Amino acid sequence: MRKTTCFLGSILMLIVFSMESQAQQSLADLKNQQKKIKAAVEKVMPATVSITDGTGFGSGVVVTNDGYILTAGHVLTTNPRNRDLTVYFPDGSRAKARPLGKNLTVDAGMCKLIGDREWPYVEIGDSKGVKRGDWCITIGHSGGYELGRTPPVRIGKILRNNNRRMITDCALIGGDSGGPLFDIDGKLIGIHSSIGRSIAENRHAAIDPFLEDWDKLADGKTWGKLGAPNPNRAFLGIRMSEDKARVEEVIPRSAAMAAGVEVGDVVIKIDENQINGAADLVEAIADKQPGSEIRLRILRQNKSILLTAQLKSLAEMESE
Amino acid sequence: MTYQRTIDRKMNYGIAIPGLVLLGFLMAGSSPVAAQQENDFDKIFDEMMKEFFPPELRKEIESLREKQSDSDREEKEGTLSSFYKENRKFQELKQRELQNRKMDRMEKQHPSNLEAYRPLSEAVSDSVVAIFGDQSDRQLVYATAVTDHLLVTKADRLEGLTSVTCRDRKNRSMKAKVVKIDKVHDLAILKTDFKLSPISRKAKTYEEGSFLVSVGNIGSPLAMGTLAVKPRSVIGKDRGFLGVEPAPSSSGVKIEAVTEGSAARRAGIMADDVVTSIDKIKMSTVAELVTAIGSKKQGELIKLDILRNGQKIQIEATLDGRNQRGERAARFEVMRRLGAVLSRRHGEYPSVLEHDTPLLPDQCGSPLVDLDQRIVGINIARAGRTSSYALPIDLVNRIVEEFQKNPSR
Incomplete structure (x- = not known):
C-alpha cells in the first residue's frame, strides 16, 4: 500500500514538473547567461538615473538620445508645483529634467532632460514577448542617490507578466521606483513600481503601455489613479x-x-x-x-x- | 470596488522615497502567516503585524505628517527606532516563517534551480563549518577555513564567546578558539587543532552581474545572487545630512533648493542663500560643502555664515542623518525588512562588496563563490531586503596574513 502511494506520488510529481518545462541547467548554461547579463549591465548602467524633486528619490532610465526618461508615475506625484527635477547619473554628473505626463493606473511616468546634447540611453524591448521563467536584470538607485556608489544590480526571474504588470524575484526597495527592468540582452521591458511582503514579490510596470501612451505622456497629460484596481481586469x-x-x-x-x-x-x-x-x-x-x-x-x-x-x-x- | 479590495488582499508598497504612503496602505490588509504550531502562531502573527502592517507605525506616520513641531518629531523617532530593534526571538520566528515560505517553481532560489550550482558548493563545502555556542544546538553562523588551522567568521554573531564548537560537512565536531576579533571589519579568526581543508584565497577582480553562490557545510548551495556593487565603504551612512541642493557660485556655495522637512528647512536656510563658511571654514566649492557636512555625524550642530540678499547672516543647524528622519526613515526601515531578517550589525564597514543574495543572519561567515569556483568574499551581513554584504577576499587575506605575522596583536 505504502509503495503504491509513493509511486502515485512520484507520478504526480512528474506531472507537476512536466507542466512547466524548464530544462535542468548546467554550470555551462549559467556561464553563458552570466556573460550576457554582464555585457548588458555594462551597456545600460550609464543611462540608469536617480531622480529627485527635492522631497525624495526615485529612479529612471533614459530611453532616447535626446533625453526622454521613463520612470514610475508615482515618482512624479510628490511634486505638485511641477518643478524641474534633478537627475543624477551613475558617474556622478547631474542634469535637470522637466516632468511630463503620467498614467497612474499603470504607474507610468515620463520626464525629459533639459540640455541640447546626446545622452546615454537604453534600447526599448517588447514586454509582450517576456515569458515566465526568463532571466531579468534590475538596476536602480536603491535608497536614493549615493555618491560613489553605482546603482545596485540585481538579477532574477520573471514570475508573472500580463503585459501591464510584471512580477519578478528581483528584489526592490525604496528609491528603486521608476528604475529599469531589462531582459537578458539589456533591452528595457519594465519600470519598477511597488513591492509586496515577500522578496519574490516585486512589481514592475510593463513597457508596452508606455509606448502605447507615448504621445500623451510626452504631452504632459496625467490620468488614472494609483493603486486603483483595473476595472478591465x-x-x-x-x-x-x-x-x-x-x-x-x-x-x-x-x-x-x-x-x-x-x-x-x-x-x-x-x-x-x-x-x-x-x-x-x-x-x-x-x-x-x-x-x-x-x-x-x-x-x-x-x-x-x-x-x-x-x-x-x-x-x-x-x-x- | 470593495470586493476587489477584500479579495485581492495584497500588500503594496510604493517604492519611491518618500514614495507613497497612500499606495502602500491603500491595498494593505491583514494576512495571517502560516505557522506549524498553534502557540507560536499568535506570536508570529503579532510580530508580523507589527513588521508588515504596523498600525502603530501607520498612526505614527500619520501623526508625523500632521505635526510639524520638531520636538514631537524627535519623540516619535525614538519610538520608531526601539520598535525595530533587532531582537533574537523575533529573528528566529521570522526566519522560520521565511524558510517555510512557499516558493514559485520559477524563482531563482527554488531548490530545483539551485541544483545547477551544486558542483560549486560540493567543491567548496569541505572548507566550511557551522559554528555552535556552548550549550545550545542552535547554529550561530558559518566559518570558512582559510589555512590548515585557521577559520574566519562574522565576529558579531559570536556574541562574545571565546571558544566554540564547529561541525564540518562530515558532521565531525571540533573545538575552536577565538584568537582574533577585528572589530572594524567585523571579522573573527578562529583556531583549531583539527586539520582543515582551506579555500584557495586568490584575489580577483569584481564585476557587476557576476553570478555568486553562498556555500555552507552542506552539499546544497545556500542561495545564489549577483554582484550588485563593487567593493566600497559603507561607513558614514549615519553621517550628517543638511538637506540642500548646492550649486557653484562666485561668492561661496549657492543653495538651489531646500529639502522639505530637512535640517536645513528647520534651521531656516532658504533657496538662493549663499553659504560662505561652515564652522568658520571657508566654503568655495560644492565639494567643500559636501565634505564639511559629510564629516559631521547626524545630530551635530553646525554654524553657517550665509549671504542672503547681500546681507550677512548666521544660522545654526542640527544635522539629520541621511534616510534617518521621521516619516521617510520609518517607511524605508519597514521596506528594508520586508521579507528579510537583518544581521544585528549590518553597517559601518570600510570595504564590502554588495550582492543580492537573501542570506539569513546565521548564514554569514560563509564563502561567496563565483561560477569559476573562485572565492570572491566572505559573507559578513544581511543588510536589507535587497542587499547582503561580503568582505572582499583580498581584504580577508590581508587580515589573515597580518594575524599570522603578529598573532599577539
Whole structure:
C-alpha cells in the first residue's frame, strides 16, 4: 500500500514538473547567461538615473538620445508645483529634467532632460514577448542617490507578466521606483513600481503601455489613479482567506457564481496552478483576460469536482 | 470596488522615497502567516503585524505628517527606532516563517534551480563549518577555513564567546578558539587543532552581474545572487545630512533648493542663500560643502555664515542623518525588512562588496563563490531586503596574513 502511494506520488510529481518545462541547467548554461547579463549591465548602467524633486528619490532610465526618461508615475506625484527635477547619473554628473505626463493606473511616468546634447540611453524591448521563467536584470538607485556608489544590480526571474504588470524575484526597495527592468540582452521591458511582503514579490510596470501612451505622456497629460484596481481586469469573484483555499464568499453576478462555486468549497487547482490561499488565487488569475475560461478543481464534501468558469471584468459585473 | 479590495488582499508598497504612503496602505490588509504550531502562531502573527502592517507605525506616520513641531518629531523617532530593534526571538520566528515560505517553481532560489550550482558548493563545502555556542544546538553562523588551522567568521554573531564548537560537512565536531576579533571589519579568526581543508584565497577582480553562490557545510548551495556593487565603504551612512541642493557660485556655495522637512528647512536656510563658511571654514566649492557636512555625524550642530540678499547672516543647524528622519526613515526601515531578517550589525564597514543574495543572519561567515569556483568574499551581513554584504577576499587575506605575522596583536 505504502509503495503504491509513493509511486502515485512520484507520478504526480512528474506531472507537476512536466507542466512547466524548464530544462535542468548546467554550470555551462549559467556561464553563458552570466556573460550576457554582464555585457548588458555594462551597456545600460550609464543611462540608469536617480531622480529627485527635492522631497525624495526615485529612479529612471533614459530611453532616447535626446533625453526622454521613463520612470514610475508615482515618482512624479510628490511634486505638485511641477518643478524641474534633478537627475543624477551613475558617474556622478547631474542634469535637470522637466516632468511630463503620467498614467497612474499603470504607474507610468515620463520626464525629459533639459540640455541640447546626446545622452546615454537604453534600447526599448517588447514586454509582450517576456515569458515566465526568463532571466531579468534590475538596476536602480536603491535608497536614493549615493555618491560613489553605482546603482545596485540585481538579477532574477520573471514570475508573472500580463503585459501591464510584471512580477519578478528581483528584489526592490525604496528609491528603486521608476528604475529599469531589462531582459537578458539589456533591452528595457519594465519600470519598477511597488513591492509586496515577500522578496519574490516585486512589481514592475510593463513597457508596452508606455509606448502605447507615448504621445500623451510626452504631452504632459496625467490620468488614472494609483493603486486603483483595473476595472478591465479579469475577475473570478470568490473570497478566501490568505492561508486556506476554502471559499468564504461568492460574489453575486460573478464568474464564480455563474459556474456554480459554493461557500465551503475548497479550491485545489485553477487550471494547472495549485491553490493554497488568496495569494495563489490572485496570481492564477493575474495573466487571464476577461472572457477566458478557467477550470476549477474543487473539493466539495470530500468529492473532487471540476467546474468551468468564464471570467468577467469588474466593469462587466457592475453593468449587469 | 470593495470586493476587489477584500479579495485581492495584497500588500503594496510604493517604492519611491518618500514614495507613497497612500499606495502602500491603500491595498494593505491583514494576512495571517502560516505557522506549524498553534502557540507560536499568535506570536508570529503579532510580530508580523507589527513588521508588515504596523498600525502603530501607520498612526505614527500619520501623526508625523500632521505635526510639524520638531520636538514631537524627535519623540516619535525614538519610538520608531526601539520598535525595530533587532531582537533574537523575533529573528528566529521570522526566519522560520521565511524558510517555510512557499516558493514559485520559477524563482531563482527554488531548490530545483539551485541544483545547477551544486558542483560549486560540493567543491567548496569541505572548507566550511557551522559554528555552535556552548550549550545550545542552535547554529550561530558559518566559518570558512582559510589555512590548515585557521577559520574566519562574522565576529558579531559570536556574541562574545571565546571558544566554540564547529561541525564540518562530515558532521565531525571540533573545538575552536577565538584568537582574533577585528572589530572594524567585523571579522573573527578562529583556531583549531583539527586539520582543515582551506579555500584557495586568490584575489580577483569584481564585476557587476557576476553570478555568486553562498556555500555552507552542506552539499546544497545556500542561495545564489549577483554582484550588485563593487567593493566600497559603507561607513558614514549615519553621517550628517543638511538637506540642500548646492550649486557653484562666485561668492561661496549657492543653495538651489531646500529639502522639505530637512535640517536645513528647520534651521531656516532658504533657496538662493549663499553659504560662505561652515564652522568658520571657508566654503568655495560644492565639494567643500559636501565634505564639511559629510564629516559631521547626524545630530551635530553646525554654524553657517550665509549671504542672503547681500546681507550677512548666521544660522545654526542640527544635522539629520541621511534616510534617518521621521516619516521617510520609518517607511524605508519597514521596506528594508520586508521579507528579510537583518544581521544585528549590518553597517559601518570600510570595504564590502554588495550582492543580492537573501542570506539569513546565521548564514554569514560563509564563502561567496563565483561560477569559476573562485572565492570572491566572505559573507559578513544581511543588510536589507535587497542587499547582503561580503568582505572582499583580498581584504580577508590581508587580515589573515597580518594575524599570522603578529598573532599577539
